[in-house]
Structure formats: C-alpha cells, structure tokens
Amino acid sequence: MRRNNLKATLALAGLAALGACADNATAPNAPQFQAPLARQLSMEPATVNVGYFSKSPVITMGMKHGFFAAENITVNAVQTASSPQIFRNLRDGVHDVILTQIDNVFNYRYNQSNPIGATFEPVAFMGTDWGNGAALVTRKGITSVEELRGGTVAVDSPNSGFAFVLYGILRAHGLQKDVDYTVIVPKKADGTQDSGTPARFTRLQNGEFDATILNSGFQFRAEAAGYPVLGQIQDAADPFMGGSGVVRRDWLDNNQDLAIRFIRAYVAAEHYVLDPANRDELIAQLKSESNGNALVATRTYELLLQQGAGLTPDASIDVQGLRGTAELRNSFGGFDDPQNLSFLTSPASGMYDLSAWRLATQANGWKE
Missing domain, CATH: 3.40.190.10 (Periplasmic binding protein-like II)
Known part of the structure; x- marks a missing residue:
C-alpha cells in the first residue's frame, strides 16, 4: 500500500x-x-x-x-x-x-x-x-432521433444537467425544445418524483415515454435489452x-x-x-x-x-x-x-x- x-x-x-x-x-x-x-x-x-x-x-x-x-x-x-x-x-x-x-x-x-x-x-x-457516457436512449422501434418529433422525453428535472444534454442532442437533429417534443418528469403514484437514472431506466422498459438520457452503465443495460442508443454528450456539448x-x-x-x-x-x-x-x-x-x-x-x-x-x-x-x-x-x-x-x-x-x-x-x- x-x-x-x-x-x-x-x-x-x-x-x-x-x-x-x-x-x-x-x-x-x-x-x-x-x-x-x-x-x-x-x-x-x-x-x-x-x-x-x-x-x-x-x-x-x-x-x-x-x-x-x-x-x-x-x-x-x-x-x-x-x-x-x-x-x-x-x-x-x-x-x-x-x-x-x-x-x-x-x-x-x-x-x-x-x-x-x-x-x-x-x-x-x-x-x-x-x-x-450519458446517452440518448429510445424505446424499441425508433431508428432515428428525428422520429422523436411529437414524442415524449423524460428527464430528472426540466432544468437539471442531463436534461440540457437531452435537449442539446435533440437540437442537433433539428428538434426544438417546447415545440417538437414534450418533456415529462416521472413520478410515483403518490405524486413524488421518481426520476433518477435507475428509475428512468425501469420506466423506459415499462413504455412510459419515448426517450431519456441514461449513463453509469444503464445505457449499456438498455442497449443490451434492445433499446436504441441514438446520441451522446458530445452531440450536445464538447467539452x-x-x-x-x-x-x-x-x-x-x-x-x-x-x-x-x-x-x-x-x-x-x-x-x-x-x-x-x-x-x-x-x-x-x-x-x-x-x-x-x-x-x-x-x-x-x-x-x-x-x-x-x-x-x-x-x-x-x-x-x-x-x-x-x-x-x-x-x-x-x-x-x-x-x-x-x-x-x-x-x-x-x-x-x-x-x-x-x-x-x-x-x-x-x-x-x-
């Protein structure tokens, strides 16, 4: 030592x-x-x-x-x-x-x-x-970011760090915030937020929204389960x-x-x-x-x-x-x-x- x-x-x-x-x-x-x-x-x-x-x-x-x-x-x-x-x-x-x-x-x-x-x-x-490695992960069946137009994306909090990464990736593909997609914050039945990365991974699998940002290995777990990964941090900001x-x-x-x-x-x-x-x-x-x-x-x-x-x-x-x-x-x-x-x-x-x-x-x- x-x-x-x-x-x-x-x-x-x-x-x-x-x-x-x-x-x-x-x-x-x-x-x-x-x-x-x-x-x-x-x-x-x-x-x-x-x-x-x-x-x-x-x-x-x-x-x-x-x-x-x-x-x-x-x-x-x-x-x-x-x-x-x-x-x-x-x-x-x-x-x-x-x-x-x-x-x-x-x-x-x-x-x-x-x-x-x-x-x-x-x-x-x-x-x-x-x-x-925060990445944009979508529900199964989506093959391009552009297909999220009119869809629903989930964030931890609308004004939080990875939310802006999500908005930035979508912007790089021509989708405007508050115009081309709806932002939601996942919640439990009692109304309390349940929107951290592990919860969003589970809720993506449950089909509650079309896309979200995942990191810390959850993006790999999602990809292994067949969920498309269609964008990276660098698409939104670098460095x-x-x-x-x-x-x-x-x-x-x-x-x-x-x-x-x-x-x-x-x-x-x-x-x-x-x-x-x-x-x-x-x-x-x-x-x-x-x-x-x-x-x-x-x-x-x-x-x-x-x-x-x-x-x-x-x-x-x-x-x-x-x-x-x-x-x-x-x-x-x-x-x-x-x-x-x-x-x-x-x-x-x-x-x-x-x-x-x-x-x-x-x-x-x-x-x-």
Missing part, C-alpha cells in the same frame, strides 16, 4: 499544479496555489452522509478496501430518487456530500425558480467524471464536465480537515479502480449490479477509464469542460438572470472551491 501511495503522491502533486494553472488561466485574479499543508490534520472519527443517484464504483471500493476507514471516516451512502430531493437533503443537512452533475450547482445556487423554491450555497469541492462532489459552503468552511481526508480517501479508491491489476474485481462488482450481464459490466468498466467520458483524473474538475456545461445550459435559457459565464466558471464565483482538493492532492498532504 505504501508503494501505491508513493506513486499516487507523485501523480497527484503534478496534477495539483496543473489544476492551479487552469484556475488562474480562467480567472487571472484568483488566489495563487496554496502553500503546502504544514500542520497535522484532525483525524477525529467522522461519519460522512453521501447522497447519490447511481452507485459509484469508487465509493464502493473505497468502503470495501478501507480507504475511507484509513482516514477514520465512516461513509453512509444513500441512494436518492431525484435531483430536487438530493439538493433538498444537502440544504437541510441530511447529506453532507452529494454526487451529482456539476451543472446542478448552477441551478440551486443561482436560480430562484429551482424546484426547492430558493437558492442556497452548494459548492463543488471535487470532480468525479465527465458524464459517464463537457459531468459529475462532482458537492457540499454546502458552511460545511466546507467548518470541516476543511474532514473534506481533505474525504478527498484523499476518494482519490486513493479511484486509483484502485483504475489500476489494471484490479480489473477482474471491478468487473465482478459491476456484473453483480447489472443483473449478471458480463458484457454490460465490461463496457461499464472500460468507460470508467475513458478520457473525456469516464472518471476525471484524481477527482479533478475540468474547468474547460465546466465552461462547456455552462454554455449548454445558457443556450437553453437555463439561468433566471443573465450571467457572465467567464466569471461563473471561475473560482471567484464560489460555485466550486478546490482549496481542500489541492491540499489533499499535494505530496505532503498524503499520510505515509
């Missing part, structure tokens, strides 16, 4: 410097790269409540192999049914960390019209992925930043040491996931989560390794991709008020904060 940590240390130190340069290129007046961590972190035992939509293989391996335990962290991971619910839980302190599309931070930080009825201060403090770890501003301010420890554990687990020596274990885990389908598990694993689609290196945030994500939202009127996108995607905006990430990924931020 010490040898792996040393290799991780060398790689992470270089990436941290690159991350600092990327921030400064985006916002010339941003603070310079922080000084190395020059004190002992508080290692008090802590439980971190993590909300998610689809299972994260990084979190799974981190818990299974003791990467979080090594940081004296117990992870309580809870699946959540929709983006409004996961952000409501973050706001109310039910979740400490949520794994969600970074685009959603724009919605709940800047738009009073968001589904929970008010803004608050969510902040992305680490990245997770470039979108995990694009997808998933992130998000916390409340006050939580990050009050728990910097814990945030550093969480990121260290996550990055160590990510290295484990990406290590070719662990390929068979990862595929076996993913197979158990995909109804025993080995081909789906293998494709899901291979996606994790794919540059620009899978896991972002060392839990980094792709700032150029973030700009592409913001431009996609803006192109569909996704902000209540006009925004300066250069400012919005810079550290100065406060919508992301890499201070804990930098300290976690510096050579002397790792425990030996």
Whole structure:
C-alpha cells in the first residue's frame, strides 16, 4: 500500500499544479496555489452522509478496501430518487456530500425558480467524471432521433444537467425544445418524483415515454435489452464536465480537515479502480449490479477509464469542460438572470472551491 501511495503522491502533486494553472488561466485574479499543508490534520472519527443517484464504483471500493476507514471516516451512502430531493437533503443537512452533475450547482445556487423554491450555497469541492457516457436512449422501434418529433422525453428535472444534454442532442437533429417534443418528469403514484437514472431506466422498459438520457452503465443495460442508443454528450456539448462532489459552503468552511481526508480517501479508491491489476474485481462488482450481464459490466468498466467520458483524473474538475456545461445550459435559457459565464466558471464565483482538493492532492498532504 505504501508503494501505491508513493506513486499516487507523485501523480497527484503534478496534477495539483496543473489544476492551479487552469484556475488562474480562467480567472487571472484568483488566489495563487496554496502553500503546502504544514500542520497535522484532525483525524477525529467522522461519519460522512453521501447522497447519490447511481452507485459509484469508487465509493464502493473505497468502503470495501478501507480507504475511507484509513482516514477514520465512516461513509453512509444513500441512494436518492431525484435531483430536487438530493439538493433538498444537502440544504437541510441530511447529506453532507452529494454526487451529482456539476451543472446542478448552477441551478440551486443561482436560480430562484429551482424546484426547492430558493437558492442556497452548494459548492463543488471535487470532480468525479465527465458524464459517464450519458446517452440518448429510445424505446424499441425508433431508428432515428428525428422520429422523436411529437414524442415524449423524460428527464430528472426540466432544468437539471442531463436534461440540457437531452435537449442539446435533440437540437442537433433539428428538434426544438417546447415545440417538437414534450418533456415529462416521472413520478410515483403518490405524486413524488421518481426520476433518477435507475428509475428512468425501469420506466423506459415499462413504455412510459419515448426517450431519456441514461449513463453509469444503464445505457449499456438498455442497449443490451434492445433499446436504441441514438446520441451522446458530445452531440450536445464538447467539452463537457459531468459529475462532482458537492457540499454546502458552511460545511466546507467548518470541516476543511474532514473534506481533505474525504478527498484523499476518494482519490486513493479511484486509483484502485483504475489500476489494471484490479480489473477482474471491478468487473465482478459491476456484473453483480447489472443483473449478471458480463458484457454490460465490461463496457461499464472500460468507460470508467475513458478520457473525456469516464472518471476525471484524481477527482479533478475540468474547468474547460465546466465552461462547456455552462454554455449548454445558457443556450437553453437555463439561468433566471443573465450571467457572465467567464466569471461563473471561475473560482471567484464560489460555485466550486478546490482549496481542500489541492491540499489533499499535494505530496505532503498524503499520510505515509
């Protein structure tokens, strides 16, 4: 384990410097790269409540192999049914960390019209992925995107990250939002939202709509079952930043040491996931989560390794991709008020904060 940590240390130190340069290129007046961590972190035992939509293989391996335990962290991971619910839980302190599309931070930080009825201060403090291969998947029998004209498409939330990917793919094929198709949000019989990726996959199979966006291996499960895959993220935006770890501003301010420890554990687990020596274990885990389908598990694993689609290196945030994500939202009127996108995607905006990430990924931020 010490040898792996040393290799991780060398790689992470270089990436941290690159991350600092990327921030400064985006916002010339941003603070310079922080000084190395020059004190002992508080290692008090802590439980971190993590909300998610689809299972994260990084979190799974981190818990299974003791990467979080090594940081004296117990992870309580809870699946959540929709983006409004996961952000409501973050706001109310039910979740400490949520794994969600970074685009959603724009919605709940800047738009009073968001589904929970008010803004608050969510902040992305680490990245997770470039979108995990989010793809347009349709019901059986559809052979082209153009055939969705007049149809019904399902989203997690009309103003959420992957909704804009869906709109963007359809726009690339000449279909206009609010004109050529109807957008719905799946709900349970009691009226509560049931619109996360796993739920949309099930409801697509039930024939409740014509198309949706699926990722994190669900697109492969659908394709294996005969559902056409007719579009990719790149059809809507390229570059694009997808998933992130998000916390409340006050939580990050009050728990910097814990945030550093969480990121260290996550990055160590990510290295484990990406290590070719662990390929068979990862595929076996993913197979158990995909109804025993080995081909789906293998494709899901291979996606994790794919540059620009899978896991972002060392839990980094792709700032150029973030700009592409913001431009996609803006192109569909996704902000209540006009925004300066250069400012919005810079550290100065406060919508992301890499201070804990930098300290976690510096050579002397790792425990030996």
